[in-house]
Amino acid sequence: MPLRRVLMLPHLVWWGARAPRGTQNRWDRYWAGVGATGDGGDVLWDSSDPAELERYLELFERFAAPARAVVDLGCGNGRFTRALSRRGWRAIGVDVSDAAIALARAETDRVGEVSSPRFLVADLAAPGALDRVREELGDANVLVRGVLHVLTAEARGQVARNIRHLLGDRGVAVIAETNHRGSLLSYLESLGAGVRGLPRPLARAIASGLPTPRPFGQDELEQTFPDEEWERVHLDDAAVIHAVPMRRRSDRAERIPGFVAVLRPRQENRPSPSAARADQEQPRIPDPRSAVGESRPVTPGQIRPT
Numbered sequence: 043m044p045l046r047r048v049l050m051l052p053h054l055v056w057w058g059a060r061a062p063r064g065t066q067n068r069w070d071r072y073w074a075g076v077g078a079t080g081d082g083g084d085v086l087w088d089s090s091d092p093a094e095l096e097r098y099l100e101l102f103e104r105f106a107a108p109a110r111a112v113v114d115l116g117c118g119n120g121r122f123t124r125a126l127s128r129r130g131w132r133a134i135g136v137d138v139s140d141a142a143i144a145l146a147r148a149e150t151d152r153v154g155e156v157s158s159p160r161f162l163v164a165d166l167a168a169p170g171a172l173d174r175v176r177e178e179l180g181d182a183n184v185l186v187r188g189v190l191h192v193l194t195a196e197a198r199g200q201v202a203r204n205i206r207h208l209l210g211d212r213g214v215a216v217i218a219e220t221n222h223r224g225s226l227l228s229y230l231e232s233l234g235a236g237v238r239g240l241p242r243p244l245a246r247a248i249a250s251g252l253p254t255p256r257p258f259g260q261d262e263l264e265q266t267f268p269d270e271e272w273e274r275v276h277l278d279d280a281a282v283i284h285a286v287p288m289r290r291r292s293d294r295a296e297r298i299p300g301f302v303a304v305l306r307p308r309q310e311n312r313p314s315p316s317a318a319r320a321d322q323e324q325p326r327i328p329d330p331r332s333a334v335g336e337s338r339p340v341t342p343g344q345i346r347p348t
């Protein structure tokens with residue numbers, strides 16, 4: 043192991059020793075301790091760089107029926123939920139943490155959104171967690187950014203079943219996850235950890251005992267959303283997920299290797315093209331901004347991008 047990584051270890055041990063014992067409510071404790079969000083704030087993944095956000099908006103505009111709501115699963119402080127709402131989508135944010143949802147509501151009130159999204163507390167890994175949302179919305183679309191890579195394989199399976207239920211016949215899911223394949227130390231190093239210590243947002247995540255991020259790539263996608271049940275309509279396994287700037291004297295977002303996919307459930311009786319068109323005809327606020335990121339269409343049954 044390179045010496046610089048060996049010298050990182052005492053910092054990791056020091057911050058790790060502060061993590062609460064037991065696994066209950068770690069996310070809630072984490073969110074309850076957040077003072078500031080966005081660049082320069084406490085939350086590692088809450089980058090205000092617009093490029094990534096723009097990309098998801100463009101994918102919804104391309105693949106989702108506008109009449110259908112978007113549910114932002116594991117929404118945290120609601121940055122993406124608000125952006126969807128601002129772009130004209132009926133948006134609902136869901137998170138397991140009461141403190142995250144309280145923060146999402148407070149930030150939404152603070153910016154005084156014209157069309158405010160709603161926020162709800164639910165554990166996505168619980169059976170039936172989204173049943174009430176589904177009853178209210180009918181078929182809906184889903185955004186998942188940076189959630190599956192912090193869940194166990196078992197929890198991911200239940201989340202996928204809940205998503206399947208929420209999507210119904212007409213929804214699509216935009217999935218964006220980090221996919222660092224190297225060692226944990228190399229990952230931490232790529233986020234600015236070094237012999238002199240850890241950037242504050244990273245230290246906070248470790249001291250709160252948040253789950254260690256796991257890679258989430260094609261294998262994990264296939265395990266969670268098996269090909270026989272899910273159609274991949276878009277796939278980018280070289281996507282970038284942004285984190286807040288973490289180097290001294292830098293205001294550049296950190297770039298984490300990631301994965302973006304658009305999925306929809308396979309089914310025999312997909313709505314006819316005319317029904318789909320009727321869905322598209324519902325009004326939505328247009329936005330002239332151009333798309334970011336290239337779509338690489340994937341034929342049914344294929345995982346690798348063409």
Ligand SMILES: C[S@@+](CC[C@H](N)C(=O)[O-])C[C@H]1O[C@@H](n2cnc3c(N)ncnc32)[C@H](O)[C@@H]1O
Binds near residue numbers: 164192
């Ligand atoms: C890495 S953060 C990403 C937040 C947000 N999607 C974003 O990109 O800004 C993961 C989020 O998932 C939430 N979360 C973790 N496990 C969850 C579960 N079982 N059900 C619902 N939310 C969960 C956490 O509270 C946290 O807000």
